[in-house]
Amino acid sequence: MKDITSSEIKATLRILKDLKTRYNANNLSKELGMTPMGTLKMLKRLHNQGILKPELIGKSTYYSVYLKSNYAKDFARFILQKEAEESVPRIKRWITELRCFGETATIGILFGSVTRSERYNDVDMVLVYDAKDNRKINEMLKERNEINVK
Known part of the structure; x- marks a missing residue:
């Protein structure tokens, strides 16, 4: 290559x-x-x-x-991780927060004003996980909300 x-x-x-x-x-x-x-x-x-x-x-x-190709999937994963590592500190912080869901959630997506601006009121994220893990995810979210400043 x-x-x-x-x-x-x-x-x-x-x-x-x-x-x-x-x-x-x-x-x-x-x-x-x-x-x-x-x-x-x-x-x-x-x-x-x-x-x-x-x-x-x-x-x-x-x-x-071409998402049917394992090579393309690995390449997409690599460039998304590279983008995350090279992002600004406020985004890195929230990526770190998302990683705590890595054991339970399959996918975590950070989007919205936090990705575009220094001035943001909320953090928008999507978590994809098994329905059986709903209680665990909700507990983790509650714990994170108590720790983080609004």
Whole structure:
């Protein structure tokens, strides 16, 4: 495997995190500040590595992360962890808080104003877990709410 560039990481993150937008080389190039041809070459490289899958709709080719591939899943996990490690301190703090649910929850997603602004009133998070763990999660949340300042 060749080295992954920062542009490839940014493109994959954008495609992975923005599920409501279909990305092709033209509209992704505007988001990344690259030329459409450079973006197309990058998308084809990511496709050849098994990270992205193309979908032809009309005359346009749209790309999505190929989540049936274990390699693509591992790559997505890696770049999301890399993004978390390189984030600002306020986000790192809440990521640390989310990690305490790691034993019980399958997925934890932090979103909302805390990810965008220094001034936030609440912290929005989604936890995905088994229904049988509901009582344990609620106890953990109650404990965390008592410890953390509002």
